[in-house]
Amino acid sequence: MRRTLIAGNWKMNGSLASIETLIGGIRDGIGSVSNADMAVCPPFVYIPRVRELIGDAPIALGSQNICDQASGAFTGEISGAMLKEFGCRYAIIGHSERRSLYGESDALIAARFAMALETGITPILCVGETLEQREANVTEQVVGEQLDAVIGHSGIDAIGQCVIAYEPVWAIGTGKTASPEQAQAVHAFIRGKLAALDTGVADAVQILYGGSMNPGNAAELLAQPDIDGGLIGGASLKADDFLAIGTSA
Numbered sequence: 001m002r003r004t005l006i007a008g009n010w011k012m013n014g015s016l017a018s019i020e021t022l023i024g025g026i027r028d029g030i031g032s033v034s035n036a037d038m039a040v041c042p043p044f045v046y047i048p049r050v051r052e053l054i055g056d057a058p059i060a061l062g063s064q065n066i067c068d069q070a071s072g073a074f075t076g077e078i079s080g081a082m083l084k085e086f087g088c089r090y091a092i093i094g095h096s097e098r099r100s101l102y103g104e105s106d107a108l109i110a111a112r113f114a115m116a117l118e119t120g121i122t123p124i125l126c127v128g129e130t131l132e133q134r135e136a137n138v139t140e141q142v143v144g145e146q147l148d149a150v151i152g153h154s155g156i157d158a159i160g161q162c163v164i165a166y167e168p169v170w171a172i173g174t175g176k177t178a179s180p181e182q183a184q185a186v187h188a189f190i191r192g193k194l195a196a197l198d199t200g201v202a203d204a205v206q207i208l209y210g211g212s213m214n215p216g217n218a219a220e221l222l223a224q225p226d227i228d229g230g231l232i233g234g235a236s237l238k239a240d241d242f243l244a245i246g247t248s249a
């Protein structure tokens with residue numbers, strides 16, 4: 001049985017004051033969440049403070065990216081070892097904003113993924129199609145190629161050590177959620193593709209849905225057989241909403 005994971009992607013939001021309120025609120029209410037694991041992915045600079053504020057509460061910590069290199073002359077990058085020092089368990093990799101706004105290629109994403117695993121950090125690998133691609137009926141091809149880049153680099157066993165997040169680009173931050181059926185169809189495609197390579201990996205891997213998930217639509221999405229959690233942007237910035245998604249699992 002796959003455990004549900006609800007991960008908050010705070011993106012480039014917040015201030016020292018607002019993240020203290022946010023994580024305090026999540027801490028206070030975390031006892032109400034019993035059927036899901038919860039994680040937060042703050043901006044890099046807030047990770048140490050969030051670590052302190054989490055204390056011994058059952059809230060995992062993740063980063064929003066990770067360097068593909070171990071150390072050295074890579075201005076602006078953060079290494080897996082650094083993230084480990086501050087207790088990061090997860091790293092979001094290949095988010096569509098990194099792909100489209102910052103030009104991260106499949107090859108770079110595959111290298112970041114490999115370095116996360118090498119450092120003992122669980123990648124949350126994001127895949128997903130644009131609206132144009134969906135309308136052109138190439139969703140499976142696009143998502144398949146995004147997965148193949150990582151499988152080609154690290155092998156199918158590596159997928160068994162990661163979390164996948166299916167995030168249709170047209171649903172991110174738009175308030176337009178994929179319907180439970182639309183999301184389930186792509187999740188089933190992903191699991192089927194993995195099953196053709198290794199059924200054990202396919203059965204075990206958590207596949208999260210991301211894209212305007214909120215307390216109003218979470219229960220229906222999370223009830224789908226191949227949806228094992230959520231990667232939450234906007235609704236993870238309010239403790240009550242984030243917790244409500246967790247309790248609807």
Ligand code: PGA
Nearest residue numbers: 172173211212232233234
């Ligand atoms: P959203 O973002 O929930 O605000 O749509 C999801 C994501 O980008 O991970």
